[in-house]
Each structure stands twice: as C-alpha cells, then as structure tokens.
Amino acid sequence: MNRQILFLILISTVTLSFSNKIDSVKINEIKVTAPFAMPAIKFPDFSGNKKFSIVGFGAVQGDKIKNSNAIAAAINQASKINGGIVIVPEGEWLTGKIHLKSNVNLHLNKGAVLLFSDDPNDYLPAVQSSWEGMECYNYSPLIYAFECKNIAITGDGEIKAKMDVWKTWFSRPKAHMESIKRLYNLASAYSPVKDRQMVNDTAHLRPQFIQFNRCENVLLEGLTITNSPFWTIHPYLSKNVVIRKLKVYAHGHNNDGVDPEMSQNVLIEDCIFDQGDDAIAIKSGRNPEGWRLKTPSKNIVIRNCLVKNGHQLLALGSELSGGIENVLIENCEVKEGAKLNHLIFIKTNERMGGFVKNIYAKNIQAGKIDLGILGIETNVLYQWKNLVPTVEVRLTPIENVFLDQVTAKEVKFISRILGEKKLPVKNISLKSVTATNITDSESIHENVTGFSNQL
Structure with a gap:
C-alpha cells in the first residue's frame, strides 16, 4: 500500500471518529416578546x-x-x-x-x-445539589x-x-x-462544596x-x-x-412548582400548577452562595399558566443573593377558590444582598386573595431569624416593578411595600390594578419612592 492511500485512509478514519462525536440533536429556537432584551431560547x-x-x-x-x-x-x-x-x-x-x-x-x-x-x-x-439556596452534597x-x-x-x-x-x-x-x-x-465560610456532606441520620434534607x-x-x-x-x-x-x-x-x-435559580433564558408556558407552596419561585442563592457564584436569574418569561393552589402565583426570593432581573409574567389566571397569599411577592432580608429589578406582570386575573396583589417585604427571615446570627449586612435594592391589568375579587390590600429606611424600594408602577373588594387598606407602604397607581 503506498503512502498516499495510507494517508487517505488515516484521514478518513480521523474524520469519521470526529463526526461520531458531533451532537445529532436538532436545536430549535423560540423568540419571545418581552419589555426587555430577551434572547431567543434554544x-x-x-x-x-x-x-x-x-x-x-x-x-x-x-x-x-x-x-x-x-x-x-x-x-x-x-x-x-x-x-x-x-x-x-x-x-x-x-x-x-x-x-x-x-x-x-x-x-x-x-x-x-x-x-x-x-x-x-x-x-x-x-x-452535588443544593438546599434552600446553599450548595452541598x-x-x-x-x-x-x-x-x-x-x-x-x-x-x-x-x-x-x-x-x-x-x-x-x-x-x-x-x-x-x-x-x-x-x-x-459552611457556606458562610466559603468551604468547598465537596466538604458540605449533608447525608446523615439527622439532616433529612x-x-x-x-x-x-x-x-x-x-x-x-x-x-x-x-x-x-x-x-x-x-x-x-x-x-x-x-x-x-x-x-x-x-x-x-x-x-413549589418551578424554582428557576441562577438560571437564564427561561420560558414557562401553558402549565397548570396545584401546589402546597409557591407556584413559581425565582431564586438566586442564599447569602455567600449567590455572592460567590455571581449568576443572577435573568430573562425569565412566564405566560398562559393556570394556578389552582399555592402560596404565591409568583415569588421572587427569599434566596436572591445573586440577583433577579428581567422577569415577565403575563396572561395568567388563578382559579376561583385557590388559596393564595399574594399574586406577586418579592421577599428578602438584611442578609441577602443581591438585587431585584425589571419585573413585569400583565393581564392577570384572580378571585379572592388572602393578603394582596403585590407584596414586597425586606425583613423575611422565616426559621433563620433565631437559627443563626447575621454575619454580614447586605441590603437588597429593589426597583422597576410594573403591574398592568391585574385584577382580583377580594383582597386585604392592593399593594403592601415594606422597604428599608436606608434603602427604599424604588419605582413601582401600577396601572389598571384593581380589586372588587378591599378589606383593609389599598396601599400599605413604608420607605418607598417613585410609586404610582393609575386606574
């Protein structure tokens, strides 16, 4: 066999081996219209x-x-x-x-x-997994x-x-x-994830x-x-x-139904949720974890979904230390008789840091809501309040939240926004956000700047 033929055989073999490693899965793209720059999702x-x-x-x-x-x-x-x-x-x-x-x-x-x-x-x-915003095994x-x-x-x-x-x-x-x-x-000490072994007889995570x-x-x-x-x-x-x-x-x-955490370019559509907790909860790590990984949850669109039960239609936090931005929820319905606390609930505390910005909700309908349509709270600690002390204070800037054409039948309030005196919540816009019956106060606000409500 001459050298030229041998060379061609070798080249063919290498080419074949390479081609076998190429993914044979077709990749489609879906383009989503949003009030922010939303890349096509593959x-x-x-x-x-x-x-x-x-x-x-x-x-x-x-x-x-x-x-x-x-x-x-x-x-x-x-x-x-x-x-x-x-x-x-x-x-x-x-x-x-x-x-x-x-x-x-x-x-x-x-x-x-x-x-x-x-x-x-x-x-x-x-x-390698995570528990409530902290990586572990x-x-x-x-x-x-x-x-x-x-x-x-x-x-x-x-x-x-x-x-x-x-x-x-x-x-x-x-x-x-x-x-x-x-x-x-362990997370607060930035210990390697491999050292955070949580399978034992007492953790039950x-x-x-x-x-x-x-x-x-x-x-x-x-x-x-x-x-x-x-x-x-x-x-x-x-x-x-x-x-x-x-x-x-x-x-x-x-x-919870779906928890996108530190994830980007996400579409959730045409789903039915019947949950014991939040229908959809967007997260981005707890405390040092979000600060270490530096990956916000970003470019998330939720549309055409029905919620039969849950704590919130959409929650943001409380684990949001990596930040949350560019979220749209539209054309969703909460079924009559569902047991919900809020439609939209942004929750954080002095330990989280991160940020929340550019949140849009449009064309949402609900019956009775136990609390209200929009809730923003900056002192939500749950079981952590007395479990561990605050190691480092990092407040969460929250700004640019827009609700348009959101209706409910009965609520305690339309909006309850409890910001921090040192870092007020900024630029909250409600347009055609209404309830047939308000049993408490339409607006309950502390430390908010740039709030508008247009009927």
Whole structure:
C-alpha cells in the first residue's frame, strides 16, 4: 500500500471518529416578546432521533432494580450515539433515581407512569445539589442532570413520587435545624462544596423531584407531575430552559412548582400548577452562595399558566443573593377558590444582598386573595431569624416593578411595600390594578419612592 492511500485512509478514519462525536440533536429556537432584551431560547428537538424502549433493556413492571438498571442502560446508549429517545411505554414502572446524560430525551408514552421509590437509599451516593439556596452534597434528586447539554423529558405520561417516607421528613425537629445551621455556617465560610456532606441520620434534607444542574438547552414538556419530596422542578445554574404544557400537583412541605435559580433564558408556558407552596419561585442563592457564584436569574418569561393552589402565583426570593432581573409574567389566571397569599411577592432580608429589578406582570386575573396583589417585604427571615446570627449586612435594592391589568375579587390590600429606611424600594408602577373588594387598606407602604397607581 503506498503512502498516499495510507494517508487517505488515516484521514478518513480521523474524520469519521470526529463526526461520531458531533451532537445529532436538532436545536430549535423560540423568540419571545418581552419589555426587555430577551434572547431567543434554544431547546432540543429529538423528532429525528433513534428510539430505545426500556423494555428492550430489561425493564419489568414492578421490579424496581431491573427498571432502574434498564433506564440507566437506555440513557447510556442514547447518549453514546449522541442523540436518542428513551421510551417509557404504557404501564406503571417502579424505579429509583434517574440520571440524565447529554443528548437524551426521556419520553413517557400515554398511559406510562414512572413511580419513584421513597427509599432514601435509592438516591445514594450523594450528588452535588443544593438546599434552600446553599450548595452541598445531598440525596440525588429523583431525576437529575449535571452539566448536561440538549436534554428533554417529554410525553403524555406521568412521573409520580411515592411519599410515605418523605412526608415523615416534612417536620423540622432540632436535629434537622442543627444540620441546616451547619450547612449555613459552611457556606458562610466559603468551604468547598465537596466538604458540605449533608447525608446523615439527622439532616433529612429532602431531594428535589427534578433538578437540571448547570445544564444547557433543556425541554420539559407535556407531562403530569404528581407529588414531590421538596421543590418540584429546579433549573439550577442552567441556560435555555423551556417548560411547557405540564400539569403539576404537589401539596407537601416546600412543594413549589418551578424554582428557576441562577438560571437564564427561561420560558414557562401553558402549565397548570396545584401546589402546597409557591407556584413559581425565582431564586438566586442564599447569602455567600449567590455572592460567590455571581449568576443572577435573568430573562425569565412566564405566560398562559393556570394556578389552582399555592402560596404565591409568583415569588421572587427569599434566596436572591445573586440577583433577579428581567422577569415577565403575563396572561395568567388563578382559579376561583385557590388559596393564595399574594399574586406577586418579592421577599428578602438584611442578609441577602443581591438585587431585584425589571419585573413585569400583565393581564392577570384572580378571585379572592388572602393578603394582596403585590407584596414586597425586606425583613423575611422565616426559621433563620433565631437559627443563626447575621454575619454580614447586605441590603437588597429593589426597583422597576410594573403591574398592568391585574385584577382580583377580594383582597386585604392592593399593594403592601415594606422597604428599608436606608434603602427604599424604588419605582413601582401600577396601572389598571384593581380589586372588587378591599378589606383593609389599598396601599400599605413604608420607605418607598417613585410609586404610582393609575386606574
């Protein structure tokens, strides 16, 4: 064989090897109109990719171990070819944790139910995660993706968490509080995350149901999600996230619907939320964590959603030390009879720092709200008030909040804004924000400048 032919063979081999490493997942973009510069959001399209049924990898209904192994094997194979769809067929499939990989779509056919075990041992070894805005090693989220690109969970099926054990962890006894105090002190000391090991007999830090941790180009579409040990959907330090056409029901402790945290370019649309806590809560780390990671939650659009229950339609904070900016919520409805405290609630305290700015709410309708339409409070400490002292005071500047065409039937107040004397809340604009019946005062304000209310 002459040298020229040998050279061509080598070049062909190298080219083939390189091409096998190229992602085969098509990337789509969706452009969203917002009152701020909103980049197009990228998300994966697996319509042309190969399908892998978990049954072909040994899944058997009722067998948790075989199902867990089969799902993991199917995910490995789909990722290995740089783009594949893992199919969960009709039926109930008991499983432990699921760890996604890049270029994989986990798809649940109609009638499929992934039922997640409530045995904490099924979510070990511990993974890099977070608890209430502080990074640590904890039980794996039930569905977890770390540093993945081009991933999706789709379909007409249901993912459901068994709750018999998790619900016994809802209480916060002294041993649990001492554990989160330890985590708080580790975070405040900027200890390496690997040293923050929180799986022990006393912490009982419940895992999130779904966490996308440091991921890019994420799609979550079509599913019914039932129950959750902790926060239900948690995009964390992620970019380009589309969440749409979900039905979410979780009425346990801390059962927020979606918690985008330090995440950017996020679209949440056409979802139904029935929560035991906030429907949507935007966060960006607690205290030194947000200051260390320096990644605001930014460019988030929420539209066309229905809330059946929850503490707030939209909460911002209280973990917001990395900052929150450029948020639009529009064309949303709170169902008559829902048990809500506020429609929009911005909450922080003297320890958080960060910032909140450029928040827009438009065309929102609700029935009775237990408190009011807009709440802004700068001294919300919850259980932390007496748990640990203030190490460093950093106030949160809050400015440029705009509500337009927001209505409710009965409220205690239209707006309650409790700012700091040293740092007043600035530039709050209400336009056509009304309630049929106000039982307390229309406006309850302390330390606010630049407030306007146009009917």
